[in-house]
Amino acid sequence: MATPEYTVVIGLEVHVQLRTESKLFCGCSTAFRPDDPNTQTCPVCLGLPGSLPVMNRKAFDLSVQTALALNCEIARYTRWDRKQYYYPDLPKAYQISQYDLPFSSKGWLEIAADDPAEPPRRIRITRAHLEEDAGKNVHDESGRGADSRVDLNRTGTPLLEIVSEPDLRTASEARRYLEDLRSLLLFIGVSDCNMQEGSLRCDANVNLHVHNADGTRTATPIVELKNMNSFRNVELAVEYETRRQWKQWLKTGQKIGEVPKQTRGWDADRNETFGQREKEESSDYRYFPDPDLLPVTTTVEQIEEIRRSLPETPAVRRERFRSVLGLTDYDTNVLLSQGPALTAWFEKVSQLCGDGKLAANWVTQDILRDLNADGVTIEEFAVTAEILGTLLKCIQTERITTKSAREVYAALRSDAAEEKAIAPADVDRLITERKLEIVRDTGAMDTAIAAALASKPEAASDFRAGKQNAIGPLIGMIMKQVGGADPKQVRERLIATIMAGA
Amino acid sequence: MIVRQSAGNQEMYSSMNRPLTSELIAQLQSGETTSRQLVENSLRRISELNGVLNAFVSIDADGALARADEIDQRRQAGKPVGRLAGLPVAVKDNMCTIGLPTSCGSRMLKDFRAPYDAHVIQRIVAEDGVLIGKLNQDEFAMGSSTETSIYGPTRNPWNADYTAGGSSGGSAVAVASGMVPLALGSDTGGSIRQPASFCGVVGMKPTYGRVSRYGLVAFASSLDQIGPLAGDAWGATLLLECISGHDKRDSTSLNVERPDWMSQLDSSLKGLRIGIADEYFVEGLDAEVEQSVRAAIRVFEAAGAEVVPVSLPHSKYAVATYYLVACSEASSNLARYDGIHYGHRAEKFSDLVDLYSQSRGEGFGTEVKRRIMLGTYALSAGYYDAYYLKALKVRRRIREDFDKAFASVDVIAGPVSPTAAFRLGEKLDDPLAMYLNDIYTISTNLAGLPGISIPCGLTKARLPIGLQLQAPALEEARLLRFAHQYQQATQWHREQP
Numbered sequence: 001m002a003t004p005e006y007t008v009v010i011g012l013e014v015h016v017q018l019r020t021e022s023k024l025f026c027g028c029s030t031a032f033r034p035d036d037p038n039t040q041t042c043p044v045c046l047g048l049p050g051s052l053p054v055m056n057r058k059a060f061d062l063s064v065q066t067a068l069a070l071n072c073e074i075a076r077y078t079r080w081d082r083k084q085y086y087y088p089d090l091p092k093a094y095q096i097s098q099y100d101l102p103f104s105s106k107g108w109l110e111i112a113a114d115d116p117a118e119p120p121r122r123i124r125i126t127r128a129h130l131e132e133d134a135g136k137n138v139h140d141e142s143g144r145g146a147d148s149r150v151d152l153n154r155t156g157t158p159l160l161e162i163v164s165e166p167d168l169r170t171a172s173e174a175r176r177y178l179e180d181l182r183s184l185l186l187f188i189g190v191s192d193c194n195m196q197e198g199s200l201r202c203d204a205n206v207n208l209h210v211h212n213a214d215g216t217r218t219a220t221p222i223v224e225l226k227n228m229n230s231f232r233n234v235e236l237a238v239e240y241e242t243r244r245q246w247k248q249w250l251k252t253g254q255k256i257g258e259v260p261k262q263t264r265g266w267d268a269d270r271n272e273t274f275g276q277r278e279k280e281e282s283s284d285y286r287y288f289p290d291p292d293l294l295p296v297t298t299t300v301e302q303i304e305e306i307r308r309s310l311p312e313t314p315a316v317r318r319e320r321f322r323s324v325l326g327l328t329d330y331d332t333n334v335l336l337s338q339g340p341a342l343t344a345w346f347e348k349v350s351q352l353c354g355d356g357k358l359a360a361n362w363v364t365q366d367i368l369r370d371l372n373a374d375g376v377t378i379e380e381f382a383v384t385a386e387i388l389g390t391l392l393k394c395i396q397t398e399r400i401t402t403k404s405a406r407e408v409y410a411a412l413r414s415d416a417a418e419e420k421a422i423a424p425a426d427v428d429r430l431i432t433e434r435k436l437e438i439v440r441d442t443g444a445m446d447t448a449i450a451a452a453l454a455s456k457p458e459a460a461s462d463f464r465a466g467k468q469n470a471i472g473p474l475i476g477m478i479m480k481q482v483g484g485a486d487p488k489q490v491r492e493r494l495i496a497t498i499m500a501g502a
Numbered sequence: 503m504i505v506r507q508s509a510g511n512q513e514m515y516s517s518m519n520r521p522l523t524s525e526l527i528a529q530l531q532s533g534e535t536t537s538r539q540l541v542e543n544s545l546r547r548i549s550e551l552n553g554v555l556n557a558f559v560s561i562d563a564d565g566a567l568a569r570a571d572e573i574d575q576r577r578q579a580g581k582p583v584g585r586l587a588g589l590p591v592a593v594k595d596n597m598c599t600i601g602l603p604t605s606c607g608s609r610m611l612k613d614f615r616a617p618y619d620a621h622v623i624q625r626i627v628a629e630d631g632v633l634i635g636k637l638n639q640d641e642f643a644m645g646s647s648t649e650t651s652i653y654g655p656t657r658n659p660w661n662a663d664y665t666a667g668g669s670s671g672g673s674a675v676a677v678a679s680g681m682v683p684l685a686l687g688s689d690t691g692g693s694i695r696q697p698a699s700f701c702g703v704v705g706m707k708p709t710y711g712r713v714s715r716y717g718l719v720a721f722a723s724s725l726d727q728i729g730p731l732a733g734d735a736w737g738a739t740l741l742l743e744c745i746s747g748h749d750k751r752d753s754t755s756l757n758v759e760r761p762d763w764m765s766q767l768d769s770s771l772k773g774l775r776i777g778i779a780d781e782y783f784v785e786g787l788d789a790e791v792e793q794s795v796r797a798a799i800r801v802f803e804a805a806g807a808e809v810v811p812v813s814l815p816h817s818k819y820a821v822a823t824y825y826l827v828a829c830s831e832a833s834s835n836l837a838r839y840d841g842i843h844y845g846h847r848a849e850k851f852s853d854l855v856d857l858y859s860q861s862r863g864e865g866f867g868t869e870v871k872r873r874i875m876l877g878t879y880a881l882s883a884g885y886y887d888a889y890y891l892k893a894l895k896v897r898r899r900i901r902e903d904f905d906k907a908f909a910s911v912d913v914i915a916g917p918v919s920p921t922a923a924f925r926l927g928e929k930l931d932d933p934l935a936m937y938l939n940d941i942y943t944i945s946t947n948l949a950g951l952p953g954i955s956i957p958c959g960l961t962k963a964r965l966p967i968g969l970q971l972q973a974p975a976l977e978e979a980r981l982l983r984f985a986h987q988y989q990q991a992t993q994w995h996r997e998q999p
Contacts, residue, residue, distance in 0.1 A: 043616075043617065043618050046843065048616065048617070048618075049604065049606070049611065049719040050604070050616065050715075050716070050718055050719045051618075051716070052752050053753070054752075054753050055753065084834055084837060086840060088842045091842075092838045093840055094834055150842070284882055284883045286833075286834075286886075288830060288881050288886070291722075291724035292723050
């Protein structure tokens with residue numbers, strides 16, 4: 001394999017809206033209500049004259065929790081700065097943010113390497129800081145040039161900015177970092193990470209380190225990529241940008257610092273990046289400490305308290321699924337990728353039936369298939385974790401066969417489809433009604449075998465003469481007699497009886 | 503009904519009769535007068551004098567009378583009445599009120615109506631003060647003469663050719679001319695104390711954080727503080743007690759218990775130490791002002807206080823420091839007036855940036871623009887360290903000067919302003935001369951300390967002279983006590999225009 005001509009260097013800036021009841025500096029709701037603009041506002045988030053911000057400690061603690069999950073150091077002393085710029089969606093003409101003293105820094109997130117044989121990659125996190133979100137400018141999209149409008153419902157929503165070091169090396173790594181970060185945020189419950197509603201947004205800084213013949217490397221200008229509204233688009237944009245920058249390097253030989261930092265948008269329709277107005281380098285945000293807010297101090301005890309209340313991260317859960325439940329990496333990945341609700345559902349089933357692998361098989365196959373088919377979420381699914389757990393427990397204790405369990409499951413599903421209420425007790429009822437219980441009483445089986453042979457004596461002689469399928473009808477008769485008998489056992493016992501009678 | 507006053511009536515007004523707050527409360531309690539009568543007196547006084555003095559910019563006559571009647575009825579029914587007892591009160595036009603415009607003396611907010619009441623308004627209402635109207639000020643409280651208001655200059659009742667001082671000129675004049683017994687001003691660098699001094703009333707700037715700023719339109723957040731103006735120390739004490747205390751809506755509001763200042767007013771000054779800083783008696787200080795201030799200090803000595811020299815070596819940097827800190831914060835605080843959400847919007851503009859620049863260009867006056875530009879410059883990349891950060895460092899030094907001085911004295915005494923009131927227009931085109939008028943008051947704000955201005959004399963031209971007292975943070979009690987004791991021994995606060 002030829003030595004690569006360059007290394008791709010990617011750093012990501014992710015903005016995540018924290019799931020708090022109220023905004024960062026006032027008591028207004030943070031609910032997403034695009035159809036009722038400017039209904040979740042007050043003098044503070046409207047930036048009216050005379051209004052003053054008061055920090056929502058819950059939002060702050062939630063961001064500390066997130067930073068701890070990202071292995072960050074938490075600053076004992078942090079403060080708020082004003083980032084000043086004019087835009088209609090920013091009613092104070094400054095955003096309360098954190099500049100030189102962010103509340104957390106120096107963390108990392110571990111992601112799988114592109115090559116599964118390679119050890120996981122630890123992506124360093126430069127800092128995570130808290131700020132207030134801006135509102136939303138709503139432009140006339142009819143092309144008739146009507147007035148733009150401003151919706152300030154979102155203004156003041158707590159926003160966590162997570163900045164990675166430029167440690168990512170491929171577009172797929174960038175995507176995986178985002179997927180794992182999203183998974184982490186979902187599992188610790190700090191954000192709903194809904195990219196469509198804008199609760200998770202991502203910008204990427206991309207450039208190349210060109211490998212020179214003499215062994216040195218030359219960095220090309222850094223380009224900031226924006227407008228990527230899905231992880232797939234981040235991956236595509238970085239891939240595109242890599243190719244574009246390489247061509248650009250071959251053509252111009254421009255190095256970092258020789259041209260101003262460029263901002264490029266991603267056009268998902270044309271599958272290409274395009275240059276945006278280069279205003280960033282000329283803007284001076286004139287950061288200074290917000291005199292309306294006090295610095296925030298956090299004691300070691302407070303940090304430990306928050307750490308103790310930190311829900312299990314996906315990484316810890318992954319390890320537990322592997323070592324305690326004995327799940328395969330594949331099953332674990334499938335489960336975790338479905339998010340916290342399904343994973344919690346799985347864990348309940350696993351606990352109830354006492355067999356993680358059995359539960360994982362059912363959840364990753366039957367349940368995911370049916371969720372998909374019905375187009376519902378796990379919360380809306382009629383077969384509850386209690387019902388499935390009860391059913392699987394019957395397999396686990398060898399009360400019924402897997403085949404019988406599928407029959408019961410199908411019956412439950414069709415009852416639910418007919419809008420009948422179903423409950424864990426229905427599992428037992430169906431097993432009994434359908435005589436699915438495995439019969440270990442050999443006496444009853446032997447009686448049934450004898451009766452079957454007596455009613456069809458020619459079957460035994462046919463079998464002895466070599467007609468293997470001659471006993472098929474006999475098995476059917478016996479099974480009918482002792483519902484729930486294991487067909488394999490019935491077959492073995494029947495053959496033994498026929499041969500003994502020879 | 504709201505009556506917007508405008509200058510025009512140049513007739514001279516009858517001589518003043520300005521009862522003190524304590525006298526009015528006594529009359530209310532004895533039934534000698536009613537809140538309605540006091541409000542009617544106020545309204546009459548305003549209609550007589552405001553045409554010349556231009557202290558009020560908006561008046562809520564109907565609302566005030568209705569309020570007064572309601573309080574009178576309660577009193578007559580023997581029900582409890584708040585500490586302000588139905589007294590007429592007026593506030594500077596930078597405090598948000600639901601019922602009246604809050605213009606800050608600016609074209610930018612000329613028609614702005616706040617959808618909420620400032621904390622101090624809620625406190626006044628809770629204590630049964632009757633809000634008469636809003637008072638003139640320098641635009642966005644930036645000035646020392648109440649000449650930069652969109653409503654025109656406020657005039658000094660002692661001589662209408664002279665300024666009232668500023669920026670709370672309307673507040674000082676309203677009290678000095680007997681329009682209202684009590685008023686609120688805001689003080690960022692001397693804006694309560696200097697006009698109080700120019701108009702011969704008591705004006706106090708409390709410790710930073712003592713009074714909630716919620717609903718005070720910000721000029722410089724780390725310096726702004728609301729305070730009372732009254733005819734005497736007793737009135738100032740009453741109003742300050744009513745408005746101070748913790749408010750969780752202002753993060754910089756101090757969560758400390760508010761002492762009972764009133765009960766300490768009568769304590770003797772015996773054994774207390776008054777610091778005199780050489781730095782306050784330097785070139786530029788008018789001889790008549792110096793004489794009156796030194797005479798006042800002798801009154802304290804006679805009352806048993808001891809005079810101790812102190813040094814405030816960094817006070818010479820106070821003006822420069824102040825204008826960097828205050829303008830930096832102002833440039834940020836005033837950025838929200840962009841013509842988009844509320845306030846003045848230019849009629850003609852070509853695009854978004856033009857909308858901003860036209861609206862702000864038209865909405866703000868010269869002095870406000872000057873300070874926004876200065877502050878924007880001081881916060882700009884490449885200048886931040888040399889200006890803003892440096893100013894913060896000097897600010898700390900100034901605070902340390904006070905800490906050192908207060909280790910050996912209880913209060914520091916000196917002039918409020920280098921001169922008595924100056925003529926209208928005299929310094930309007932000389933910003934530096936205007937800024938230097940605040941030389942003795944601004945370090946109090948930089949250090950976050952309480953300061954008070956009390957009348958201590960008149961010039962030969964019969965213009966009031968003010969004495970300033972400063973105390974350590976949260977020691978308002980000392981200032982009010984010194985002021986009250988001084989007024990027990992002298993009659994300067996009884997002088998009327």
